[in-house]
Amino acid sequence: MMMEDLLIDYTIKAIESLYGQVVLKSAIATQKTRKEFEGDFTLVVFPFTKISRKSPEQTAEDIGNYLKNNINQINSFNIVKGFLNISFKNTYWVDFLKRISTKENYGCLKSNLSAPIVIEYSSPNTNKPLHLGHIRNNLLGWSIAEILKANGNKVVKVNLVNDRGIHICKSMLAWQLLGNGEEPTEKLKGDKLVGKYYVAFDKAYKEEIKTLIENGLTEEEATKKSPLILKAQEMLQKWEAGDADTIALWKKMNSWVYAGFDITYKTLGINFDNTYYESETYLLGKKLVTEGVKNKAFDTKEDGSVWVNLTNDGLDEKLLLRSDGTSVYMTQDIGTAQLRYDDYKPEKLIYVVGNEQNYHFEVLKLVLKKLGKEWAKNIFHLSYGMVELPEGKMKSREGTVVDADDLMDEMIRTAKEKGNELGKAEGLTTEESELLFKQIGLAALKYFILKVDPKKNMMFNPEESIDFNGNTGPFIQYTYARIQSIFRKAKENHIVINNYPLETSINSKEKELIKLLYEYPKTIKEACDTFSPALVANYIYELAKEFNQFYHDYPIIKEEDKNICSFRLALSEKTGKVIKSAMHLLGIDVPEQM
RNA sequence: GGCCCCAUAGUUCAACGGAUAGAACGGAAGUUUCCUAAACUUUAAAUCCAGGUUCGAUUCCUGGUGAGGCUACCA
Numbered sequence: 001m002m003m004e005d006l007l008i009d010y011t012i013k014a015i016e017s018l019y020g021q022v023v024l025k026s027a028i029a030t031q032k033t034r035k036e037f038e039g040d041f042t043l044v045v046f047p048f049t050k051i052s053r054k055s056p057e058q059t060a061e062d063i064g065n066y067l068k069n070n071i072n073q074i075n076s077f078n079i080v081k082g083f084l085n086i087s088f089k090n091t092y093w094v095d096f097l098k099r100i101s102t103k104e105n106y107g108c109l110k111s112n113l114s115a116p117i118v119i120e121y122s123s124p125n126t127n128k129p130l131h132l133g134h135i136r137n138n139l140l141g142w143s144i145a146e147i148l149k150a151n152g153n154k155v156v157k158v159n160l161v162n163d164r165g166i167h168i169c170k171s172m173l174a175w176q177l178l179g180n181g182e183e184p185t186e187k188l189k190g191d192k193l194v195g196k197y198y199v200a201f202d203k204a205y206k207e208e209i210k211t212l213i214e215n216g217l218t219e220e221e222a223t224k225k226s227p228l229i230l231k232a233q234e235m236l237q238k239w240e241a242g243d244a245d246t247i248a249l250w251k252k253m254n255s256w257v258y259a260g261f262d263i264t265y266k267t268l269g270i271n272f273d274n275t276y277y278e279s280e281t282y283l284l285g286k287k288l289v290t291e292g293v294k295n296k297a298f299d300t301k302e303d304g305s306v307w308v309n310l311t312n313d314g315l316d317e318k319l320l321l322r323s324d325g326t327s328v329y330m331t332q333d334i335g336t337a338q339l340r341y342d343d344y345k346p347e348k349l350i351y352v353v354g355n356e357q358n359y360h361f362e363v364l365k366l367v368l369k370k371l372g373k374e375w376a377k378n379i380f381h382l383s384y385g386m387v388e389l390p391e392g393k394m395k396s397r398e399g400t401v402v403d404a405d406d407l408m409d410e411m412i413r414t415a416k417e418k419g420n421e422l423g424k425a426e427g428l429t430t431e432e433s434e435l436l437f438k439q440i441g442l443a444a445l446k447y448f449i450l451k452v453d454p455k456k457n458m459m460f461n462p463e464e465s466i467d468f469n470g471n472t473g474p475f476i477q478y479t480y481a482r483i484q485s486i487f488r489k490a491k492e493n494h495i496v497i498n499n500y501p502l503e504t505s506i507n508s509k510e511k512e513l514i515k516l517l518y519e520y521p522k523t524i525k526e527a528c529d530t531f532s533p534a535l536v537a538n539y540i541y542e543l544a545k546e547f548n549q550f551y552h553d554y555p556i557i558k559e560e561d562k563n564i565c566s567f568r569l570a571l572s573e574k575t576g577k578v579i580k581s582a583m584h585l586l587g588i589d590v591p592e593q594m
Numbered sequence: 595g596g597c598c599c600c601a602u603a604g605u606u607c608a609a610c611g612g613a614u615a616g617a618a619c620g621g622a623a624g625u626u627u628c629c630u631a632a633a634c635u636u637u638a639a640a641u642c643c644a645g646g647u648u649c650g651a652u653u654c655c656u657g658g659u660g661a662g663g664c665u666a667c668c669a
Contacts, residue, residue, distance in 0.1 A: 034613065044612055046649060056649085082649085083613060125669065162669065305667060314597085315665095322667045329669050358598065359664050385599085386663075393662080422632065440632090452607065457599085457662070459606065468632050470618040471607080478632050486629055526610090538608065541617080552625095552634045559629095594632080 003088070003518075004030045006071060007041060014066035019051045032515070038078055039085025040515060046082040056082030090506050093514045094567070098500075100517065101574050107520040107581060109152035116154035118344050119145050119382075121352035122265075122272070125162045126257040127171045128195035130264050131394060132387050132402040132460060133354065136449050139587060140384055141352040142270040143450060143533040146585045151528040156344055159272040160336055163254050164279040165329075167198070169235040172249050173228070174201035183256075189263060189405075190256025204228060233324075240326055264404050269442065269587055276339065278332040285335025286327050288371060289320045297370040308367055318363050333364050334371075341375050348378050350531075355383040355455075382531050385457035387449075402462060411466060412441035418468055424594050439589045440474050447473030450586050451537035471541050473588055476579060479544035480590040482551060483576035490557050490569060500567040509550040513571055516543045520578050524585070533586055540582045547575050 008028050015023050027047055033039035045060045052059040057079055064077040064084050073092040078085050100106050121141020124130060130138075145155045174197040175182070184190040205228045212222035223229070238246040265271065289306055292298040298308045298320060306321035320331055340349060351361065361381035368376035386393065394401045416437040419425055425433035444466050451471070452458045459465075468474040490496070506514075519539065527535040556572060559565040580590050 029610075029612075031610085031612080037613080042613085046612075049649075081613065123669095127669095165669070167669070303667090319667055324667080326667085328667070332669095354663095355599070356663055357669085360669090383599095388662080418632075424630095424632080448606095455599090456607090461606085464619085465606075467606095467619065470632095472618080472632085474632055475618095478630080482630055482633085489629060534608090538617090545617090548633060549635095551629080555629065557629055594630085 002522075003073070003092075004041060007043065007067065007086070010067050010070050011043060011063060013070070014063045015048060015051060018062050018066060019048075021051045023048070023051070032519070033085050037080060037083075037085050039087050041086050041088075043084040043086065044082060045084055049082070060084040090511070093511055094500075094506060096518060097514050097571060097574065101570055105581075106574075106578065107524050108150040111149075111154060112152045114154070115347040116156050116344055117148055117348045117350060118156045118158055118340055118346040119148070119350040119352065120158050120160050120340075121145075122270075123160045123162065123353065124261060125165075125167060126191075126194065126254050127167045127198045129191040129260065130404040132404065132407060133394060135268065135404050135407065135445070136384065136387050136458075137352055137354070138265070138268055138270050139446055139449050140382070140454050140533065142587050143536075143585060144350070144352070144382065144531050146587070147524065147527050147531075147533060147536065150524050150585060153528075156274060156346070157272045158340065159275045161258075161275060161277050162329075162332070163277045164239065164250075164282065164332075166232060166236050168250065168254075169232045169239065170201040170205075171195075171198040172246075172253055173232050173235055174198065174204065175253065176249070178204075184260070189260040190253075190258070191260030191264070192405075193260075194253055194257050201228070201232075236326055237324060264408075267408050267442075268404070269589075274343075276336055278336065281335035281339050282327045282332040283335065284338055285331040285333070286321065288334050288338060289327075289331055292320075292367075292371050295371075308363075308370065310363065310366055313366055315359075315363060315366070318367075320367070330360070330364065330367065333360075334367060337364070337368060337376075337379065338373070341373075346378065348380055349375075350380050350382050352382045352384065355385055357381075358383055382454070384454040385452075387458055387460050390459070390461050390463075402460070407462070408442065408445065410462075411445045412438050414466070415441035415444065415468070415474070419594075428593075436591050436594060439591050440468070440477060440594065443473030443477050443583075443588045444468055445473075446586060446588050447476070447537060450533045451541070453534045454532055474594075476540050476544045476583065477588075477590050478594055479547055480576055480579045480583070481592060481594040483547070483572050483579075484592045486556055486569070486572055487576075493557065495557050495565065495569070497569045497573065498562070498566045500563050500570065506567075507554070509546070509553055510568070510571060513543075513546050513550055513575060516546055517574055517578055520582070523582075527585075536582050536585050540579055540586075543575065543582075544579060547572070547579075 007030055008025060011028050012023060012025065015021060029044045031042050033042045043063065045056055045063060048063070049056050049059050052062065054062070060079040060082060064079065064086070067086065068074045068077060073088050075087045075089040077087065119141060122134060122138050124134060141157070145157045148155045171194050178200055179197060182193065184193045205226060208226045208228050209219070209222040212226060213219060217225065235246060239250060289298060293300055293306060298306050300306050303323040304325065305319060305323040307317045308320055309317050311317070318330065319328055321327060337349065353361065358381070365376050365379055368379070389400060389402065391400060419437055419440060425436065428436065448466055523535055523539040527533060554568065556568045557565060559568060583590050
């Protein structure tokens with residue numbers, strides 16, 4: 001099926017036969033022929049001119065002739081400078097469409113039998129609600145998991161909830177001191193409530209520091225000696241000691257947060273196969289660190305704190321246990337990693353975590369290696385870029401965070417507003433139109449975020465970032481809905497797809513569409529190899545745009561020639577299916593009508 | 595200070611070392627007795643600077659400039 005592999009094989013044979021040299025597969029570059037030239041695939045012949053000792057044009061001529069004589073699907077070729085543009089016969093493309101039109105999961109590979117890939121994403125803290133940064137994380141994690149599955153991998157999606165630590169104690173303490181027993185309501189869901197007290201703590205803490213400085217303490221002293229922070233630290237120690245009241249409060253407040261997160265996750269349309277809690281993994285982490293001390297992998301300082309020395313690896317020393325014996329982020333991650341390995345014996349452990357933690361993961365891998373964990377090499381930090389706002393980085397303390405729930409609500413509201421203006425809800429029940437606008441609003445958001453290369457930082461301007469026209473989720477949804485509309489009309493008129501003849505002469509738009517459909521499996525493969533949903537997103541956009549041009553230029557069910565009509569229907573149907581399939585990989589629903 | 599990333603139209607994003615650097619939004623101008631105009635068509639507009647490697651550099655290397663991130667007994 002993959003014509004390019006055939007081209008490459010025959011190019012190797014051509015060079016061997018013509019010039020008597022064997023070249024490596026990797027030395028051969030094929031690409032889609034650019035639109036302004038005639039052809040389907042292009043072979044770059046510059047690298048072979050040293051072997052042929054001829055001009056690029058002559059070399060291309062030689063190879064072109066060889067290929068045409070040996071591959072019967074080739075119709076013709078032309079040469080522009082050192083570029084050999086090869087055209088296949090129309091029957092090849094029509095036949096290709098015919099072959100894939102019956103394939104159910106076109107583009108996806110059958111699942112293989114190897115060990116699963118565990119992918120961690122989301123990883124929230126239970127002291128504040130989810131924000132825009134988490135949205136990028138969640139969308140990437142979910143999408144990459146789907147892309148891995150589409151490539152035949154077994155995938156386990158896991159969440160790691162950071163449900164313990166000093167930051168949670170801060171919320172707990174503030175609620176105890178200032179909360180008056182406040183509980184979550186319809187209006188203020190649990191994660192928001194707990195977040196409110198986290199902010200309240202920070203405010204009170206800052207005020208306290210200010211007062212202490214006025215009373216003559218240095219800033220450093222004030223920061224360390226403030227009664228509030230001491231109380232929070234005391235609370236953490238009590239928590240680790242299993243103090244009943246502290247644990248009860250902790251459980252209560254965390255349960256509020258989980259109920260709040262569930263709503264956010266559900267609206268966003270993501271889920272997990274398993275959830276880990278750091279409260280359940282940190283002890284294992286401590287145990288492993290203690291073992292490491294015994295084995296002299298780590299050092300204990302005078303005050304009792306435990307450190308790992310990574311200066312030989314070009315890094316610094318890193319704290320693994322505080323002097324008071326409590327664990328830190330790294331301690332927990334060591335335990336979590338071990339537990340996860342024990343649970344799944346995975347082929348790979350992927351962590352979807354922002355690039356601000358590149359250093360952390362470098363250290364984590366080295367620490368695990370020092371502990372003798374062979375599988376540390378299977379850890380892959382999928383490091384994605386920050387989401388920036390026009391005013392700079394999001395800072396929760398400065399109130400510049402974009403809340404996940406608010407953002408989604410806003411998107412859906414805008415979709416509804418614009419949709420109603422355009423009369424998109426006509427003929428739909430209230431329930432149907434609510435669903436439609438939710439699908440459209442979320443598509444706009446998800447596509448906007450996923451179309452950007454994960455590795456890169458991206459800009460998000462709430463005012464003007466989200467659009468419903470052009471290179472957007474709704475544009476693609478609209479294209480899909482148009483295709484479904486064609487089939488509703490076709491059904492009404494009893495038009496069906498018959499066995500269109502192979503000799504159908506196809507026009508350039510039709511051929512271009514088939515060629516794009518041909519690209520789909522390669523796109524999924526590459527998206528998997530590079531962990532980039534953006535490649536899928538950009539692909540669907542190309543496909544949708546091409547279809548809209550085709551739709552604009554040529555009649556489909558109004559075409560009078562029955563064979564052509566049937567062929568165009570088949571082409572439209574497959575395009576719709578690929579759009580739906582690819583959008584699913586991004587976690588975006590497509591409506592039947594809009 | 596040290597380490598890491600990034601720099602492309604006015605703006606937000608594309609481009610395995612390959613052809614004349616693609617899109618979208620915004621700007622200008624058009625298309626609806628025709629399968630959904632959230633569409634389609636035309637148009638103006640960009641590779642931070644200086645070197646190097648290469649047949650060929652937005653892409654690789656070196657040096658600048660500029661913006662982020664990390665460098666916590668925070669996570």
